Amino acid sequence: MIGKLYLIPTTLGDTEPLEVMPLSVKKVVEEIDYYIVENEKTARRFIKKISPKKSQPSLQLMSLDKYADEMETRKYLDVCNEGINVGLLSEAGVPAVADPGATIVKMAHEKNIKVVPLVGPSSILMAMMSSGMNGQNFAFNGYLPIDKGDRKRALKDLEKLSKDKNQSQIFIETPYRNEKMFADLKAILAPTTNLCIAADITLPSEYIKTLSIKDWKFQTPDLHKKPAIFIIHK
Incomplete structure (x- = not known):
């Protein structure tokens, strides 16, 4: 056998x-x-x-x-x-x-x-479940480029893709760069684009929130060195 x-x-x-x-x-x-x-x-x-x-x-x-x-x-x-x-x-x-x-x-x-x-926790699926975004059509994109210009193009491409295909776009970042990613998202994406941030999933410090970019401008979540999932949908 x-x-x-x-x-x-x-x-x-x-x-x-x-x-x-x-x-x-x-x-x-x-x-x-x-x-x-x-x-x-x-x-x-x-x-x-x-x-x-x-x-x-x-x-x-x-x-x-x-x-x-x-x-x-x-x-x-x-x-x-x-x-x-x-x-x-x-x-x-x-x-x-x-x-x-x-x-x-x-x-x-x-x-x-x-x-x-075997069944167990997947941060990607748990974030998608709790985002309130389209769970019928979504894509995981891994890490986005580090270069500022390349990252801007990648984010705008994902934003357009989410609108054209009604598809939620999921990605991750190295925990110590989360705050830089958050700043870029607020600066690059359209005000009406929705963003979900899911950090420390299943832990006592779990943080999951979905807001439009215009509303995120008034929020300052503590994401430093915390494993996080980002999801956008236009």
């Missing part, structure tokens, strides 16, 4: 795992010893938190950070041929969405290994 690849969600911050994900995740973690992870330290912390009695020395953690060797990562799923299940852990949220884990999932399909996604 060939082992399976389980896509295991993690918390979006320092939240008790079982407050934001089902018991099925805990059960799977308790059964798996082989994991593909972005960061060994945070992965071990999550595993210990959701399954305190699990033996840490029994864990086999394979790295998928930016320094991982591509030839080596292609061997990560070889243990599935021995009937061993493997867990793919994201650094935060669900694996393979705005996450390097997609390469492992693609590899699993190529090797005819069954992929099993």
